[in-house]
Amino acid sequence: MNTRAIQAIVRKDLKVAVQNKGVVLPMIILPLILFVAFPWIMAYAPSWTNAAGTSLSNMDELLARMPSGLLNELSGYTRDQQMIVFALVYMLAPMFLIMPLMVASVFAADSFAGEKERKTLEALLYTPTTDRELFTAKLLGAWVTAVAVALLGFIVYAVMVNAAGWHSIGQIFFPNWMWVALVLWVTPAVAGLGLVVMVFVSVRAQGFQDAYQTGGLVVLPVLALMIGQISGVMYFSLGVVLLVGLVIWLLDIVLLWFASKSFRRGELMTKL
């Protein structure tokens, strides 16, 4: 493997991507909503609802539907604290996965379909890089960015959650082991999934927007996890997170194998 060539392609893709508003804006707006605004809204929601004279009966109903494991984890908190911890620690956990998924998808769409759209792929295919180097470089740039943005987002979220919940809980309550596993085990796998799906989509897509819109369907499983959690069908315990991560890693390996087999210069050249 020619690491210098791989680094050059990663550098090129990153430099090009950060100048695309379609890539950068979602990477700024989504984290601001999820990691900054959301913790404060959820942390103050109980006091707002009390002030408005509304009861917390809806919250009680929601918690009543939750699995016993989750109720045990929340048992040491008051009702207001339970609402904050449930929303910020458990409810947002599957939503957090949207971040690496989206960043990986948007970068990969720009790197694969966008390059085709900008007609810059041909020159790249004429370089002495091998198909494997090219494939690795294209994936690596998007994957590293997605994981880095997610890690940064996690740190920001941790600070925001503890700061926003301090008035009610009075101690650092975030992250727990489930979140550590989510960030270090599931996040890289989810980023890989977004990438590989986008590689398949980009082969047929006409350009960046086309690829991004089609590839966006990959968030559906994450939304399913979120609905599962809110409806009480399941909750993100440490065991569930480890299992979800394992399933996604296995899926990544299988899809990556197929993607690498289909990633051939000749095929790409005929689709230019």
Added chain:
Amino acid sequence: MSAPVIQISSLSRRFGEKNAVDHLTLDVQPGEIFGFLGHNGAGKTTTVRLLNGVLEPTSGQACVLGLDPQTEGPAVRAQTGVLTETPSLDERLTARDNLSIYADLYNVPQANVTGRVNSLLTEFELADRADDKVGGYSKGMKQRLALARALLHRPKVLFLDEPTAALDPVAARHVHTLVEDLARREGCTVFLCTHNLVEAQKLCDRVAVMEHGRLVALGTPSDLTRQYVKRLDVDLEVDPVQMDWALQILQELHQLVIRPPKREKELLTMTLPGRESIPELLSILVEMGLRVYRLAPQEANLEEVYFALNGGTQ
């Protein structure tokens, strides 16, 4: 004679029902400027892709610098430079970034990258805009930058696909000079795909004419004109007071003058069936009492070859 730099033997590539390249066989010698002529869809770009191992042939073989492009593609591409038909530049990056990144991809020694990039930017008159984004460049500047990129690693074989298509005459002449220098001084072999026949005539040692993926003619420009152009345009200069009389005589020589003579200032221009008709025409004119100052054949060019071939095959 040294071994050919490019050897192509019965090379074919099909796309569905269409033969993009059809049993192509030819050699290109070291240091040669080889013209690859044909109109759009003739198979020129597909051939370049096959020779660089970025496309697989349906059948046949190719050998570039002693290597098989299909099995040794990276080694071939490390020694070839390709200027694609569209510049294929990252327009969101600066010219310097475009070159630096490709210097890494072409494995230009790390210590030489800055110097090589700067020298090419200067040579192609882009130094003062080196840190501007390429998106703001004119077509000619983009083409020059793309050419600079193709030369970053000092390739042994340079493939140029319509290199002057977007250039003004001054920039085109600059490219012509550069291509000649590369071939004559540095021994670089140039494979020039073009439908600019004047360019091919001026630059190329040999040319191949392609049509619908098939090779229809191969040779030096003069060989091809002799072989394919069966008529000859000549200029006749006579005593100015005899011009009308000369015109009258020529109009009656239907066997010899196959296209009616035209008067252009002090000259009469006409078309003869071939070079062998010149002595006969001259003796007739002299016998008729005309004072002939000059009877000069015009050299046939590749344009006439091209149209003769197209006329013959369509």
